[in-house]
Amino acid sequence: MKNLFALLVSLLAAQAATPLRAAADQFLEYTEVFVRGTYTKPSNNGLSIGDVQIIIPAAALDRFNQAVFLKPKFKWDYTVGLNYRFPDTRTRFFVDYDHFREDASRTDNSILDIGVVPPPGLNLIPVFEYASLLYATQEIRAGFKRLIPFHHRFLVDLGAFLEYDKLNRTMREYINGEHPAEGAPVETSFRETDNIVKAFGPGVGVLIAGIPFKSCKYFGLFGGVATSLLYAKNRFDESNVVTLLNGTQILEYDYNPENSYSILGKFDVNFGIDYRRSIPVSGSKVNTGLTLGMRYVNYINAFKNGNTYFNPFPSTDDFAANTGHAEDFGRFGPYLQLSVGGQKTY
Amino acid sequence: MKKLLALTLGTAFTATVATPVLAENFLDYTGVYAAATYTTPSNNGLSMGDMITQVPAAGAIDTFNRALFVQPGFSWDYNVGINYHFPHTHTRAFLDYDNFQDNKERQANGVRDLGAFPAAAGPTTNASARVEQHMDEWRLGLTHYLHFGSRFFVDFSAYVEYDRVLQAFYEHNTGGAPIGGVTTTAFRETDNSFDGWGPGVGFRITGIPYAPCPNFSLFAGAMTTLLYTKDKFHEYEYFNAELFYAYSPENSRSILGKLDIDFGIDYRNVLHMNNTKLRSGVTLGVRYMNIFNAFKNGNTYFNPFPTAAAGGFAANTGYPNDFGRVGPYLQFRIGGMHA
Numbered sequence: 001m002k003n004l005f006a007l008l009v010s011l012l013a014a015q016a017a018t019p020l021r022a023a024a025d026q027f028l029e030y031t032e033v034f035v036r037g038t039y040t041k042p043s044n045n046g047l048s049i050g051d052v053q054i055i056i057p058a059a060a061l062d063r064f065n066q067a068v069f070l071k072p073k074f075k076w077d078y079t080v081g082l083n084y085r086f087p088d089t090r091t092r093f094f095v096d097y098d099h100f101r102e103d104a105s106r107t108d109n110s111i112l113d114i115g116v117v118p119p120p121g122l123n124l125i126p127v128f129e130y131a132s133l134l135y136a137t138q139e140i141r142a143g144f145k146r147l148i149p150f151h152h153r154f155l156v157d158l159g160a161f162l163e164y165d166k167l168n169r170t171m172r173e174y175i176n177g178e179h180p181a182e183g184a185p186v187e188t189s190f191r192e193t194d195n196i197v198k199a200f201g202p203g204v205g206v207l208i209a210g211i212p213f214k215s216c217k218y219f220g221l222f223g224g225v226a227t228s229l230l231y232a233k234n235r236f237d238e239s240n241v242v243t244l245l246n247g248t249q250i251l252e253y254d255y256n257p258e259n260s261y262s263i264l265g266k267f268d269v270n271f272g273i274d275y276r277r278s279i280p281v282s283g284s285k286v287n288t289g290l291t292l293g294m295r296y297v298n299y300i301n302a303f304k305n306g307n308t309y310f311n312p313f314p315s316t317d318d319f320a321a322n323t324g325h326a327e328d329f330g331r332f333g334p335y336l337q338l339s340v341g342g343q344k345t346y
Numbered sequence: 347m348k349k350l351l352a353l354t355l356g357t358a359f360t361a362t363v364a365t366p367v368l369a370e371n372f373l374d375y376t377g378v379y380a381a382a383t384y385t386t387p388s389n390n391g392l393s394m395g396d397m398i399t400q401v402p403a404a405g406a407i408d409t410f411n412r413a414l415f416v417q418p419g420f421s422w423d424y425n426v427g428i429n430y431h432f433p434h435t436h437t438r439a440f441l442d443y444d445n446f447q448d449n450k451e452r453q454a455n456g457v458r459d460l461g462a463f464p465a466a467a468g469p470t471t472n473a474s475a476r477v478e479q480h481m482d483e484w485r486l487g488l489t490h491y492l493h494f495g496s497r498f499f500v501d502f503s504a505y506v507e508y509d510r511v512l513q514a515f516y517e518h519n520t521g522g523a524p525i526g527g528v529t530t531t532a533f534r535e536t537d538n539s540f541d542g543w544g545p546g547v548g549f550r551i552t553g554i555p556y557a558p559c560p561n562f563s564l565f566a567g568a569m570t571t572l573l574y575t576k577d578k579f580h581e582y583e584y585f586n587a588e589l590f591y592a593y594s595p596e597n598s599r600s601i602l603g604k605l606d607i608d609f610g611i612d613y614r615n616v617l618h619m620n621n622t623k624l625r626s627g628v629t630l631g632v633r634y635m636n637i638f639n640a641f642k643n644g645n646t647y648f649n650p651f652p653t654a655a656a657g658g659f660a661a662n663t664g665y666p667n668d669f670g671r672v673g674p675y676l677q678f679r680i681g682g683m684h685a
Contacts, residue, residue, distance in 0.1 A: 043574075043600040048645045048663040067595050067646040150492050154436070156502065193661060208502045208547065210437070210490065223504030225547045225570055238661065265638075267603040269572045271504060271545045296544055296572035298601040300638045309662050325647075325665045328639050330601025332544075332574050 032342025040333030203228030377682020385673030542575030
């Protein structure tokens with residue numbers, strides 16, 4: 001009796017599951033997932049260590065009147081994504097997530113930075129500088145793409161999407177040496193500068209793809225551009241602490257202005273080669289793809305640095321109003337992408 | 347021996363027959379063009395003089411409390427290129443070179459610059475500034491055109507671009523009596539340059555507005571490029587014939603965004619020469635181009651000592667400037683296939 005009941009339940013479940021199973025199969029047939037290994041390097045705008053001294057220093061050390069730069073290197077990271085092609089259409093929904101994290105550091109001697117000066121001829125304390133950088137960025141895009149085949153070897157993919165970006169940049173500078181403003185040698189002058197951008201906005205893009213050789217339809221070349229305008233909240237925080245030789249700590253300043261809001265322009269260009277093929281698996285065919293591409297991306301005036309800067313008293317000196325300066329943030333480098341599932345787009 | 351002779355003769359015969367055909371075929375699908383460009387650059391960063399934020403005392407000269415700008419004028423230059431239309435396709439390969447050179451000078455009295463300024467009652471200053479700019483732009487890529495009916499076309503392009511841009515700015519200010527009544531002479535040279543590679547894509551829309559006159563068309567297009575560049579900077583100043591400072595920082599690396607838009611009118615025709623047809627065209631267009639935050643100015647700036655007395659301020663790592671150009675061009679084309 002129990003066996004009969006189990007049989008009936010199984011049959012009933014199978015009856016109910018069939019539409020679900022079919023829906024799942026259909027979903028998987030039209031759904032593509034990809035994972036991408038990115039190997040990118042950021043630009044180093046704003047990663048200056050040290051000031052410029054505008055006099056010729058006596059017995060100057062090499063770095064005394066020069067700024068140097070932190071130079072981030074290429075770094076492996078990843079992108080993952082999913083797109084779903086609506087049945088019997090050329091339209092796809094897509095969502096992808098890009099992650100990037102990079103740190104870099106640099107040490108140098110005899111730099112003029114954060115009020116610490118290597119005194120020519122004195123060298124009471126050798127000036128030693130250490131600076132470190134942390135970049136952490138995340139990008140999420142969701143939207144629609146529409147494929148327009150103009151003939152079987154030339155296609156245009158048009159996209160419209162919404163994008164969320166988060167950019168963090170933290171820079172820490174340590175330096176020891178003479179500090180004329182304090183009138184005494186210091187053990188360490190330390191400054192931390194944080195720029196954080198959270199942004200959301202629309203974008204559009206176009207990608208051109210062609211199959212150059214009739215005899216090898218699996219290979220494609222592509223080049224595309226996407227541009228976004230992001231409404232961004234800009235946060236900034238900077239603090240400077242000086243530690244004297246006797247251990248006394250002086251908070252020189254802690255600057256934490258109100259958040260500001262801006263519109264950021266972003267350009268994204270990529271190009272590369274593509275190989276796509278169907279692989280028979282358990283009696284059915286699974287579409288796969290391998291892409292080797294290059295990506296260039298740049299946010300114009302991304303980091304606002306608090307939207308302010310030191311302004312001398314106007315009664316004594318000669319400067320235009322200074323509302324600070326912004327810096328770009330860019331990345332570029334190759335990527336290798338593997339994709340599985342979905343329907344062939346070409 | 348016979349085989350060798352036959353092979354040699356056969357090869358020679360094939361070459362004799364094939365060479366002109368290949369050459370003719372190549373020339374049939376190859377177009378060359380040359381354009382005279384007449385553009386003016388933007389003058390971001392070409393400031394001459396400081397701004398003084400106090401109301402000048404009576405008798406002060408007008409320019410005493412404001413900066414002036416060097417305003418580059420239009421300059422004739424050129425653009426040349428070649429394209430090859432792959433037979434039986436809508437695809438062309440192209441190579442394009444654009445050259446731009448300009449220099450401009452401005453002179454004014456009573457300018458406050460380089461630490462030399464006119465006293466409220468005393469000798470004035472004589473300032474001059476000169477800018478020299480040079481730009482080389484190479485593009486190599488593919489264009490594919492699509493036609494939507496007989497009167498509307500779209501060209502899609504993907505390319506690799508190399509840009510090299512140099513800007514030298516010279517300032518000279520004499521006179522004034524700022525320091526102990528000594529007449530001053532100050533000179534400063536500021537050099538910004540960058541060069542870099544990057545990919546770009548673009549499109550151009552072409553329409554034939556009047557069906558009875560298919561030779562005339564209107565077009566508009568846009569291109570965008572991202573360049574990975576090496577940024578160089580050098581600045582030095584002489585004050586009363588002594589080197590006051592010389593600043594030559596390390597090179598920095600950036601990604602630069604570039605936008606390029608052009609539009610205009612086009613006339614194309616087929617010329618009959620020696621029983622052959624030669625395609626030709628002439629275009630009158632206007633080009634707008636801008637590279638965002640192109641000149642980095644050394645990525646640094648004056649930073650006062652951060653003391654509690656001086657108050658808080660953000661670290662200043664310098665101000666970049668855009669570089670843009672705008673102006674008309676006249677292009678002549680010959681050869682190739684009509685798109």
